[in-house]
Amino acid sequence: xxxxQAERHYPGRAAIEGYGNGGFRFAGMSxxxxxxxxxxxxxxxxxxxxSEIDAASLSRPISEAAEIDLxxxxxxxxxxxxxxxxxxxxHDAGIHFDTMPTAAAASTYNVxxxxxxxxxxxxxxxx
Numbered sequence: 178x179x180x181x182q183a184e185r186h187y188p189g190r191a192a193i194e195g196y197g198n199g200g201f202r203f204a205g206m207s208x209x210x211x212x213x214x215x216x217x218x219x220x221x222x223x224x225x226x227x228s229e230i231d232a233a234s235l236s237r238p239i240s241e242a243a244e245i246d247l248x249x250x251x252x253x254x255x256x257x258x259x260x261x262x263x264x265x266x267x268h269d270a271g272i273h274f275d276t277m278p279t280a281a282a283a284s285t286y287n288v289x290x291x292x293x294x295x296x297x298x299x300x301x302x303x304x
Contacts, residue, residue: 187219192290193283199302201283213237214286214298216244222299227257230299232266238297242270249286251279251300272297279303 187204193214195202200209203219213222215238224230230250238248248267250259259267259276267274277285279300289296 185221186217189218190214190216190290191219192287193300196279196283196300197303199304201300201302209302211302212300214300215241216295216297217241222301224299224301227252227301230259230263232263235263235266235299238272238299239266239270241297242272244295245272245297246295247289248272248274248297248299249282250274250276251282251298252276253279253301253303 187206189204191204191214193201193203194205200207201212202208203212208219208221211222211224213220220237222234224234238245256278257276259274264274275282279302282298282300286296286298
């Protein structure tokens with residue numbers, strides 16, 4: 178997103194209440210499209226497919242790296258390996274990460290969030 182809507186976000190942490198049908202439910206709300214759950218809040222995330230994950234799409238978590246111990250990258254329905262250059266960027270920022278299908282990433286994120294862990298997630302929406 179560009180312009181004023183690019184900065185719209187839920188300004189807090191919340192568990193994922195549901196996912197599928199191209200979006201997510203959290204904090205009693207719904208969002209169509211991919212999302213990024215960070216210490217600063219829940220943000221719309223542009224990638225619709227793993228092929229669209231690039232350095233720019235990971236800039237926000239890198240800017241918040243001091244507040245993140247572990248990040249999950251939900252890759253849609255199928256497993257996928259993050260490109261080496263992107264792995265290195267996250268590593269250099271001090272972010273440990275794991276890639277896995279979105280369903281597993283959302284569930285694991287919820288568990289660690291409920292434990293008060295410093296966790297983040299970037300989740301590609303699934304149908």
